[in-house]
Amino acid sequence: MSYATGTSTNQSPARNYLNAAHTVKSWLLTVDHKRIAILYLISVTVAFFLGGVAAFIFRLDLLTPEGDLLRSDTYNRLFTMHGVIMVFLFLVPSIPATLGNFLVPVMIGARDLAFPRLNLASWYMYMAGAAFILYAIIAGGVDTGWTFYTPYSTAFSNTHVAMTLVGVFIAGFSSIFTGLNFIVTIHKMRAPGLTWFRLPLFIWAHYATSLIMVLATPVLAVTLFLAALERLAGLGIFDPARGGDPVLYQHLFWFYSHPAVYIMILPSLGVTAELITCFCRKNIFGYKFVAGSSIAIAVLGFLVWGHHMFVTSQSPYAGIVFSVISYLVAVPSAIKVFNFTATIYRGSVSWESPMIYALGFIGLFLIGGLTGLFLANLGTDVHLHDTYFVVAHFHYIMVGGALMGYLGGLHFWWPKITGKLYNEFWARIAAALVFVGFNLTFFPQFIVGYLGNPRRYHFYPPEFQVYHVLSTAGSTVLGLGYLLPLFYLTYSLFKGKAAPANPWGAKGLEWEIPSPPPTENFLKPVTVTEEAYAYPLRKPGAK
């Protein structure tokens, strides 16, 4: 292995990005991508906690068929709060703005992103958006669901819709800024010798994600802008009373929000590629296919939004086209899963905690993806639409998939980011709890949804109670699994052993520099002379 970085690998320098300065101002006005990643990490963790608490409360309420804990309007506000926070303030920025921010420049041998100040502005936009959303929640909440469907959101709901729309609108700019920064950085700032097909798959995944952020988010912005004007200023674009078409809102909304699902899952797929190769000590199987499938998912993702509207007034012919293209998304997704599996095959597998998350990811992503096919089918969707089946399906992707990748990546790069080693025993326990808890929470929802329990209803028939009790029990285990890292990772910051530059024996530029990295990342110019994942053990027959 010969990255000509010229740094001594196992020695922590006295100065690094964390101890370069200690004032509050040095953090709040930093333009260092690594520090901005930390700012984002703290913010999205708070958001995840709030969204999780909301979910846990309404899951408790769903223990009984009549919802004895909450009033119905409180229940509506809680699931809306859960959705809005989790989608816009946690899942969308989760991996790109934290791990991506930290690693994209490092992995390509750059000193920073192309536009460091824009990067900081992105965090401030996120915080401003979050402030509006949180204010709306504290002032009484929103009850429209995270999709803000018109005309309910514009004409009927008496809750703080406009404030929330403004918040989501502003937060959208943070992800546009991040995506734009990544695209320019990846195009223009790769180290000499780092050709496109030598890039780590994490970078390919973030490139695809950034394309979606840049192309789709503005459409969400203008949609929410029109909805907000309709509510505040009396415009009538989505108002059926004036001849407007509420389904147009759904078209525009899902033009962003379906690709947004891929904003959430693609970075996770990239993380998983890094984890699998490292802990199997093996090159990825079919590098170009895995890289290309990220782009394919991003492109196809723009052409399937109509599958959210099979049961609306959308033309059945359009429905057929959307259905077929939705099926096509399964192809690049399957390429990922098959190639990950083939990479594991005859690899030298070890079972560190990030690998447990990665394996969990493959399993959950598989179930989430296959159940998506039921919903892409015009016939079965009529039965399953707006039931718990849909809830279970997208949680397998967005929580099972995206979150497993996020946690796996966080554990994998934690020693690099913080320079500390965490307790591996507890990390494995947590990974196992998350996997078990997640399945216990959401698998019963497939069944109860198939049996006909609609989503978002406060009450349900008593014969469904057993599934809801299982689900709530699972969410308790899941919650515990999510809380554990908060403790042992925080503990490691103070009492953890110092991490060496490359604790996992992994390949990649980020492991060639000290942990934590110096402010300028690389102390000497970087030249790349090898393919990615040049692990000693390679697939049989490979040179």
Place this chain on the structure above:
Amino acid sequence: MSAADAVHHPDHQFDSPLQQRESLSLGMWLFLVTEVMFFGGIFVGYAVYRHMYPEMFHHMSHHLNVYMGGINTAVLLTSSLTMAFAVNAAQNGNKKRMVSMLLVTFVCSIVFLIVKYFEYAEKFHHHLVPGAHFATDPEYGDTAQIFFSFYFAATGLHGFHVLLGTICIAIFAWLGHKGHFPKEKYQPVEMLGLYWHFVDLVWIYVFPLFYLIGLT
């Protein structure tokens, strides 16, 4: 920082001035792509409704003042031309010409905004603003509000972009006067030019789609 320094010392994250220039240029074009998608949402909505209510759109278009719209079109096109002159002057290191051309562009954009103000005032006066006070059309009823909803959404967003551009042009003229854009560092002026041409281009679509469709 002198001009020569800027050439030899790019910002800390870049290896060379060329890399910095290319990055800034790509970033700006990507930003314009996001803007296209942003306005694209409104134009898609417009297309859907014009397909649904073609006669209403043609009829309501008569309520718009083609002369005012025409003046604004001429003003914006002229401003794009002077902006192109300003960029060219910056490229050639002609500071005086650059600043004066930016100032002409600035005056044009102010004229545009003033004309827009009178147009909006007229709509309010004639109760053509969607909402509770809308003067329901005898022929098309409240559906007529759809046309004006798009009119205000599109021209409002466009006007906001003009306003932002106007402020930026003023700042750039001031900075240019102070000598911040020497020949070797003219690129920010070019980026401002790209933005301004984009704003102009949006109007090139807005004007016929709202003002001219009613002409026979």
